[in-house]
Amino acid sequence: MYHQINDKINSIYFYYIIVFKSTKNSENISPLQFKSQYDVIENNSMHMLDKDLINVIPAIKYALHLPRFCFDVIDCPEEIMLKWNGNSHNILLIPDSQIEKIEHYFCCVQSYPTLFIVADNCDSDAIKTCKKYKPTLETCKVSELTDSLLNTHWNILSQIVQQMGEVSSTLSIQHSFLSDNIFPALPLLFYANQVGGHDIIIKELMKPDCQIEKVCIEWTCKYSMMLDTWSYFISNNIDRSTITEKQYIEVSERNKKFSSSVIASFPGQSKVLKKNHISTNGYSSVDNQIISIMCVHKAIEKNGIYINLPIIQDDAFRLLNELESHCIDSRKYNNKYIWNTIMKIGMILSKNLNDYQIFALKYSKDITFFSDFPIGLAILPNDEVPLLCYKSITYRPLTPLTRQLEFELRPNRRIILKSKITIAFAQCINDNDEIYGHSEYVYNFLKSHSNCFTVNHAKITTIKEMIEFINQNKDADIMYISAHGWYQKEQNIAGIEIGKDFWMANDNLVFPPVVILSACNVSPRGRGAVCIADLLIQNGAVAVLGTFIPINVIRNNILMVRLFTYIIEILEKRRKTQNLSQLWNFIVFSNAIHEIMKQSKGLEKWMYEKIAPNKTRLHEFELERCVGKLRPNHIYSDTISIIKEMLDDNGLSGKYDSILNSKDFFPESFFYQWIGSPDSIIIDNGEQGIKL
Structure with a gap:
């Protein structure tokens, strides 16, 4: 079976296009999303969702029930399943006024649309335009989506894969559309389909007393144990026909543990936004459905589980805001106060989590948080340090929700950095500034390792120069911006200083995949500020590093040099291949000695x-x-x-x-935050195969 999967079938991915009725005249959506109190109240979304998307929520959920690629419909051998990583659904949301723009997209990806789903309030011309592209599964309306159609679509795709790939065995499963209360368990089914567990899991989920997290954890443990066991046999070249039941049980017992990626939603906003009428007071069912969609999409991609955490209490935001304010206003930090506040935040958050949720967070392989709150700061029960010290964490801010949905549903953009990395270094600190010499320290370090880095350096004194520098370095791998941060509490915005101006990267620019903001408080979270870090993601960056508070330039240099030192070690094959999130977690974990010494x-x-x-x-x-x-x-x-x-x-x-x-002692590394998808940035030593 394994040898029958040819190159042609390896390249089969499915593309689902969802067309919604647009009420906007402009093609571009403002980064601030809502311009007036009326817009927000009419929208009735805590995290600011464009109401045009409400009618296609069932369509997005339906697409997530369909196969991602050819291997979802094939009875796959273990060798293939072990390589499943980073495979997400390709779902394109497009307004009815711009349907014809997808032609350029499919020319770029050299593929064809699989299915068009059109909102019922779109006119007949939109449906005619969709049909013109002759999608594999044709075109349907949202109101036509049923369990019967879901199975028909699976069967058609199975037949196509079978014919194109000369595959003898495809899966035969009766699929059903999961209701909202068990929708978070959908990621489990893609593995369950392969090992005959689909019907068993569905039956368990339908029980009245079912606890979703418990089911997800238990079944994920089973699948992880099975895959780790087969990985052991395959990597040791053990002929499976010679494996005895005793051998299998012995190896399985060694792999009996929970070690899965966890995707967690943690909704809620700062009271400051509510007082200023920038958000509604309530968390709507629409918010909940869109956040669930994003988390399920990510969990399927990472072969992980999704846990839905309760809404963040106002006290947590209040404490975080007080902590950030203390660090901004104090000439000397009160370290005991900082540690006590972090502990209080942990206690507030922990008392609202159940045992299964705490277990999943503490024993996960890595965590992706969809939240406006940096939950990695929380100290969980029986720990003495925050979660971010011992877990690789990726943050995905929720507000504005329309933008975050767009970012999540983009085709997965994995960036592999190897050999020689190009860094665009924007120096925004004036050379007569007292910290200028310190801010050039990292540049000089990078320049001294020309075997690993090509560095394009520029002194930036105006916004015009910054825009020109960005446009000249679109092809760089990393953009490093050294600047003074500028946090305006009254306006609730955070950006950087360039000369005498304030800049938030809200221009229509294209940034390199990785942006490092070496600047103070460019990503504060206690008041729900609009941050330059978030806007960089909206302008195409894949991963952005920012800070909650003012940072010490010398301590910052230590962290930055350590980051680039470990990248050098990977490129020189002295360290194993890692993604950027894993690498940063190691830096924070091992920075305790430096913080104590300081x-x-x-x-x-x-x-x-x-x-x-x-x-x-x-x-x-x-x-x-x-x-x-x-x-x-x-x-x-x-x-x-x-x-x-x-x-x-x-x-x-x-x-x-x-x-x-x-x-x-002051734990400075706690107050740095990667947002976006740093786990999609792979630093490759060239010796290990990158998983699919």
């Missing part, structure tokens, strides 16, 4: 002292002392224990206890 000049000097040629105590800590001794969710206490052990061994017992025992 609180005492004496301790920092002692750690940097050489104890042998080309070896400092910091090297001893990183390469010898801490190996196998650092628990991810107890990283600070374990780091402190090792430092005390090193001090004891050098006859310095009790020294620096005033810092080490009081948690009097």
Whole structure:
């Protein structure tokens, strides 16, 4: 069977086009989404959804029930299933006035539309235009979508794949459209279809006392165990015909664990937006359905599970706003206050989560949060550090919801960075600024590693120069912007300074896939501000790094140099292939030692002292002392224990206890945030195959 899957069938992807009736005259939607209080009240959406899309919500859900690509309809061998990663549904939302623009899209992807679904309130001309493109499954209206049609569509696609790929066996399953209450379990079915578990899961989901998270976790564990077991046999070249039941059980037991990607929705907004009439007071069913659609789409892509968390309490936003304000207004941070506030945020959030939700977050492989709140800051029960210290986290802000839906449904854009990476370095700090020398430190580091990086550097003094620089560097891999941040609380906007001007990247520009904002508070979340980081995503960036608070330029340099150092190590094959989210998680996890050292000049000097040629105590800590001794969710206490052990061994017992025992250190790395899809940015060492 495996050898019968030829190159032709490997390239078969399905494309679903959903046409909605547009009431807008302009093709471009304002980044701020709503221009008046009337627009918001009429819309009745907490997270700002364009009401034109409401009529096609059933169509998007229907498309998610259909196969993504050829392998969803084939009885796949384990070798193929093990390579499923990053395969999402290709769903295009298009207004009825712009249907003909899809012709250019399909010329680019060298494919054809699979199905058109047209909103019932579109006129007959829209349907005629769709039919002109002769989609594989023809054209239908939203009102025509039924279980019967769903099965017909699956069967037609199965027959086409069977004929084109000379495949002897396709799946035979009775599909049904999941109701809203069990829709979050849809990602499970794509694996269940392959192993005969579809009907069993549906039956379990239909029970009156069904707990969705429990079902998802249990079945995901089973599938992960099965795939990990077959991965072991395949990677060790063990002939499956020789595998005994005892062998299979032994290997399965070793792989019996929950290690799945978790996609979590966490809706809610700051009270500031409600007071200023920028959002409605209520969380509508429309919000809930669109957020569920985005999360299910992402969970199917990542072979993960979706958990729907309760609405964020106002107290969490209030505490975050107070924390951000403290860091902005204080000349010296109160570290104890910062840690206590983070703990309070964790307690507020945790008390509203059930045991299955907490389990899923703590034991996941990685997490994608669809939320306006940085939940990674939360310290969960029995932990001493925030979730972001030990989990690879990707944030996807929810507001404005129309833009976020558009971003999520874009064809998956995986960026593989290897060999030599091109970086566009925009220096917006004036050369007479006291931090200019520090801000050039990262540039000089990159320039000194010309074997790994090509750096295009420019001093930017006006917005016009910035726009020209961006247009000249559209093909760069990374854009690094060094600037002063500018957070206007009264207007609730955050951007950067360029010369004497304030800039938010709200021009019609095309950015490189990765943008690093080396600037203060460009992504504050406590007040629900409109941020430059979010607008960069709307302008085509795939992943953006920003900060909640003012940052220390020297500490920032440490983090940035560490990031690029690990990228160098991957490119030079000294570190395994990783995505950007995984790499950043390791940086935050292992930054505890640097943050503790920074609180005492004496301790920092002692750690940097050489104890042998080309070896400092910091090297001893990183390469010898801490190996196998650092628990991810107890990283600070374990780091402190090792430092005390090193001090004891050098006859310095009790020294620096005033810092080490009081948690009097500032966790700066907690206040950086990747948004977008950093998990789609792969740093490749060229030695390991990238999964499909």
